[in-house]
Amino acid sequence: MITGRTRVTGIIGHPLSHSLSPQMHNAAFRSLDMDWVYVPFPVRPEKLGRAVRGLEALNVRGVNVTIPHKEAVIEYVDELHETASLIGAVNTLEFDDGTVRGYNTDADGCLRALEEVTSVRNSSVLILGAGGAARACAFRLALAGASGILILNRTPERAHSLAGDIGEKLGFDVSSGGYDLIPEAAVDADIIIDTTPVGMHPHTDDEALVTAELMHEGMVVYDLVYNPVRTVLLREAEKASAVPVSGLKMLVYQGAESFRIWTGRKAPVDVMEEAVLEGLWRKD
Ligand SMILES: NC(=O)c1ccc[n+]([C@@H]2O[C@H](COP(=O)([O-])OP(=O)(O)OC[C@H]3O[C@@H](n4cnc5c(N)ncnc54)[C@H](OP(=O)(O)O)[C@@H]3O)[C@@H](O)[C@H]2O)c1
Structure with a gap:
């Protein structure tokens, strides 16, 4: 149930209909009984900057970033983690009291x-x-x-x-x-x-x-x-x-690292893997 205290995370990209990340992260939050939610936010390239600023203003805790924004989003990041800077791509944003941090958890x-x-x-x-x-x-x-x-x-x-x-x-x-x-x-x-x-x-x-x-x-x-x-x-x-x-392991472990960055907690990787498998099974 969404409450006044629910922390919001999600994913920005375009298109997002095939993403399994919402199932994976929401299963993780549920399994740990956390009042958190993970929402897909379809964002077109020309709206990327407005979307990032808007998410920060709305007190969203963080988002994953996927195709086609992984490189372009760097322009809107205040602090870029070393690996993300070397690779030149960001797949995770953390919003922290006005600061936008960018990470690459794919790596x-x-x-x-x-x-x-x-x-x-x-x-x-x-x-x-x-x-x-x-x-x-x-x-x-x-x-x-x-x-x-x-x-x-x-x-x-x-x-x-x-x-x-x-x-x-x-x-x-x-x-x-x-x-x-x-x-x-x-x-x-x-x-x-x-x-x-x-x-x-x-x-x-x-x-x-x-x-x-x-x-x-x-x-x-x-x-x-x-x-x-x-x-x-x-x-x-x-x-x-x-x-x-x-x-499947890379998908789950990049998600687990994003989860840790946002929540400070160890991700329940078995639950996340199970959720992805179930999502794949439903797709077929
Ligand atoms: N498991 C995960 O978490 C995870 C994460 C990211 C990506 N992936 C998967 O990794 C794959 C690549 O993603 P990406 O973002 O790196 O894509 P990308 O940037 O488009 O790169 C695709 C690469 O594959 C080559 N390629 C494409 N079609 C090919 C074919 N038919 N035969 C041989 N080589 C071919 C391309 O060669 P050219 O340079 O010649 O075009 C290019 O080097 C996708 O399947 C994606 O789903 C998985």
């Missing part, structure tokens, strides 16, 4: 899902794709002490550009190229992260960018796609006795 979510099954420090990582998600993961893994990062993309120039940016900002030497390098790169990797939409619903029968013959036992194979949970890439990983990691 932390990406790392936490991996750290659950392996240690990133001294691992050699192959990243497929060079868009926004690749950027958040690549910067975070470089900061976490990966021994090497190779970024391959359909458009190699974007991979070169991301690698160059990480080199410039962190002094971390990242290699880059096109998908023609996948066969030789995959066999040497400890961790493969697919940040492309390949295999995403409804294209669940796409051919995986890396197939089982190129994987090895114990290698970690992480697909950021979470619909379906068991993607074509993760099915290949199972065939090779590799360790599959679903994008």
Whole structure:
């Protein structure tokens, strides 16, 4: 029940109809018996500045920021967290007594899902794709002490550009190229992260960018796609006795970190994961 004391959080983006974050966060608030609510706020690009100021004026505690605003919103942030500043994208705003703070919890979510099954420090990582998600993961893994990062993309120039940016900002030497390098790169990797939409619903029968013959036992194979949970890439990983990691984990852990920033409390990640699974199931 909404009361006079209810704290408000939410998400801004456009469109928002497919977002599972409202279900995930409201389930978390309910499970901890908190008088909080999470609301979807569809915001068109030309209204972004007014929306951020309005949310702050309305005493909203914080919001997630999604496509297409993750980069543009930085202009309206007073204090930018270090990782968000390096990546150049914000997915979480916190409103604190007139101050707007910006964070990138996608990066932390990406790392936490991996750290659950392996240690990133001294691992050699192959990243497929060079868009926004690749950027958040690549910067975070470089900061976490990966021994090497190779970024391959359909458009190699974007991979070169991301690698160059990480080199410039962190002094971390990242290699880059096109998908023609996948066969030789995959066999040497400890961790493969697919940040492309390949295999995403409804294209669940796409051919995986890396197939089982190129994987090895114990290698970690992480697909950021979470619909379906068991993607074509993760099915290949199972065939090779590799360790599959679903994008569902990143979704839940980025949400958990936003939850912690707003509430100061540890997020109930099992409840959040269950809510996302239920949301996915209802969609199908
Ligand atoms: N689990 C999570 O919490 C989470 C969070 C963020 C994103 N994601 C998922 O990650 C994926 C990428 O998101 P994004 O924001 O990074 O998107 P983006 O900025 O549009 O980047 C997409 C990347 O995938 C490549 N790509 C697109 N279609 C491809 C295809 N058919 N074959 C091979 N490569 C292809 C693109 O290559 P070009 O440069 O050549 O176009 C680009 O590098 C989406 O599926 C999204 O749902 C998941």
